[in-house]
Amino acid sequence: MSVMTEAATISESTARFLQQQHQLLINGEWVDAASGKRFDVVDPANGEVIATVAEGVSEDIDRAVRAARAAFESGPWSRITASERGKLIWRLADLIEHHLDEFAEIESLDNGKPRAVAAVADVPLAVDLFRYMAGWATKIEGTTIPISVPYMPGAEFHSYTLREPVGVVGQIIPWNFPLLMAAWKLGPALAAGCTVVLKVAEETPLSGLRLGELIQEAGFPPGVVNIVTGFGETAGAPLAAHPDVDKVAFTGSTEVGKLIVKAAGDTNLKRVTLELGGKSPNVILPDADLESAIPGAASAIFFNHGQCCCAGSRLFVHRNHFDQVVEGVADAARTIKVGPGMNPATEMGPMVSKIQQERVCGYLQSGLDAGAEAVVGGHRLGDSGFFVEPTVLVNTKPEMSVIQEEIFGPVVAAVPYDDPEELVSAANDSIYGLAAAVWTRDVSQAHKLARKLQAGSVWVNCYNVFDASLPFGGYKQSGWGREMGHEALELYTQTKAVTVQL
Ligand code: NAP
Ligand code: MG
Numbered sequence: 001m002s003v004m005t006e007a008a009t010i011s012e013s014t015a016r017f018l019q020q021q022h023q024l025l026i027n028g029e030w031v032d033a034a035s036g037k038r039f040d041v042v043d044p045a046n047g048e049v050i051a052t053v054a055e056g057v058s059e060d061i062d063r064a065v066r067a068a069r070a071a072f073e074s075g076p077w078s079r080i081t082a083s084e085r086g087k088l089i090w091r092l093a094d095l096i097e098h099h100l101d102e103f104a105e106i107e108s109l110d111n112g113k114p115r116a117v118a119a120v121a122d123v124p125l126a127v128d129l130f131r132y133m134a135g136w137a138t139k140i141e142g143t144t145i146p147i148s149v150p151y152m153p154g155a156e157f158h159s160y161t162l163r164e165p166v167g168v169v170g171q172i173i174p175w176n177f178p179l180l181m182a183a184w185k186l187g188p189a190l191a192a193g194c195t196v197v198l199k200v201a202e203e204t205p206l207s208g209l210r211l212g213e214l215i216q217e218a219g220f221p222p223g224v225v226n227i228v229t230g231f232g233e234t235a236g237a238p239l240a241a242h243p244d245v246d247k248v249a250f251t252g253s254t255e256v257g258k259l260i261v262k263a264a265g266d267t268n269l270k271r272v273t274l275e276l277g278g279k280s281p282n283v284i285l286p287d288a289d290l291e292s293a294i295p296g297a298a299s300a301i302f303f304n305h306g307q308c309c310c311a312g313s314r315l316f317v318h319r320n321h322f323d324q325v326v327e328g329v330a331d332a333a334r335t336i337k338v339g340p341g342m343n344p345a346t347e348m349g350p351m352v353s354k355i356q357q358e359r360v361c362g363y364l365q366s367g368l369d370a371g372a373e374a375v376v377g378g379h380r381l382g383d384s385g386f387f388v389e390p391t392v393l394v395n396t397k398p399e400m401s402v403i404q405e406e407i408f409g410p411v412v413a414a415v416p417y418d419d420p421e422e423l424v425s426a427a428n429d430s431i432y433g434l435a436a437a438v439w440t441r442d443v444s445q446a447h448k449l450a451r452k453l454q455a456g457s458v459w460v461n462c463y464n465v466f467d468a469s470l471p472f473g474g475y476k477q478s479g480w481g482r483e484m485g486h487e488a489l490e491l492y493t494q495t496k497a498v499t500v501q502l
Pocket of ligand 2: 202
């Protein structure tokens with residue numbers, strides 16, 4: 001395997017954006033971090049510094065929370081109509097769409113993903129999410145409820161519920177889909193009428209900052225969305241622990257998710273929603289159409305370089321077709337064009353960071369040491385940049401870390417099975433439960449397995465199908481709550497029951 005090195009030149013507008021003195025967005029203004037410190041943003045395709053951003057710490061989080069609180073309690077946002085909220089969100093969607101090419105370029109340079117993929121997936125999905133949520137702003141409704149209080153015979157009441165925004169929300173997002181994760185978080189919060197402090201990932205802060213500029217341009221009042229760049233331990237942790245934050249919404253590792261829950265519990269018992277890791281089973285039944293299942297299995301793991309919380313990282317194949325499927329997925333891996341995201345021919349870019357590359361290679365080494373075999377791949381790739389070979393592992397054992405833990409890289413473990421019952425327990429043998437897939441021509445089997453698999457999303461004869469209207473989230477240690485759909489919106493509101501004696 002080899003890695004391409006050439007990359008297209010950066011457009012003028014993106015080059016201008018990169019050179020800006022990036023600041024924090026607090027109370028409608030771009031400001032330096034209180035410490036005055038900055039940190040580097042690196043292009044993972046070559047390790048070069050492409051920008052620097054402000055290093056926000058707890059003092060900045062504090063300022064941002066105060067701005068969000070003021071905007072929520074008494075700013076113009078607290079008085080605007082639901083329709084106006086919806087219009088602002090829609091306008092933001094239009095602006096992102098207008099700058100689609102620029103966002104695709106920024107994501108590619110900052111995260112490493114192919115620019116062409118960001119242009120057809122990340123950015124349009126973010127646009128669509130904001131549009132979907134814009135529509136909900138005017139449809140957040142309570143109910144009227146007939147009550148019959150037994151100890152007040154003859155009394156008459158009018159009872160109803162109000163669905164109110166939870167308040168100030170802290171949002172902490174990861175680096176795998178930087179713009180899209182910001183959209184998943186901001187869309188429902190804004191539609192519900194909350195105000196936000198968003199902490200973007202240290203590895204990929206740039207699209208969030210560009211989004212901040214468009215939030216300003218769209219006309220959101222000051223303090224409604226505050227954006228802080230910084231590190232997890234020094235900016236994320238104080239946000240999760242802040243006593244004046246009403247809810248924290250987090251996407252990232254299960255390990256940090258547990259810290260978020262602890263921080264919420266130790267302070268003000270703020271609401272917590274979590275979208276965490278996964279180790280998703282992708283199941284090929286004996287009757288599957290292998291012509292679609294094999295490329296489907298390859299794309300389930302190799303899309304976004306395997307840096308997807310729902311990546312199909314455990315591939316279960318009936319023994320009858322095991323060799324054929326493994327060979328097919330390995331062939332697909334061999335033909336993937338690996339290179340910088342900015343090269344138009346690139347199908348797979350680098351891992352997001354050196355740390356992530358090392359983490360993935362560490363898993364590979366531990367699997368190989370424990371007796372697994374790489375049919376293809378198994379190592380880092382190239383001399384510069386953070387590339388890893390697309391890898392197919394076989395001969396794994398259930399207790400190996402490559403089977404139990406989330407690798408978050410282009411590594412799939414293929415496991416044969418004989419008996420359908422054994423398959424279900426093997427597929428569910430995970431602390432995670434984010435997604436699963438089944439490939440079959442048998443409709444009844446598909447529905448039966450969909451019920452038995454412990455996962456928040458089950459795909460049949462497809463993988464990685466996302467829509468703004470479909471709830472997404474985890475069973476077990478893959479999370480609490482749901483992103484997208486009506487369910488996400490509900491998690492940014494709380495119910496008030498009002499009773500009037502007539
Ligand atoms: P992570 O540490 O969980 O980071 C996710 C977000 O949480 C980032 O914004 C991070 O900030 C922040 N954070 C880190 N420590 C924090 C703390 N103590 N309190 C509050 N916020 C904190 O994930 P990672 O280091 O980027 O990747 C590690 C592993 O997480 C991956 O290998 C993968 O298994 C998993 N992961 C899952 C997803 C997903 O979509 N479910 C996404 C990314 C990663 P910094 O970026 O500044 O550290
Ligand atoms: Mg990190």
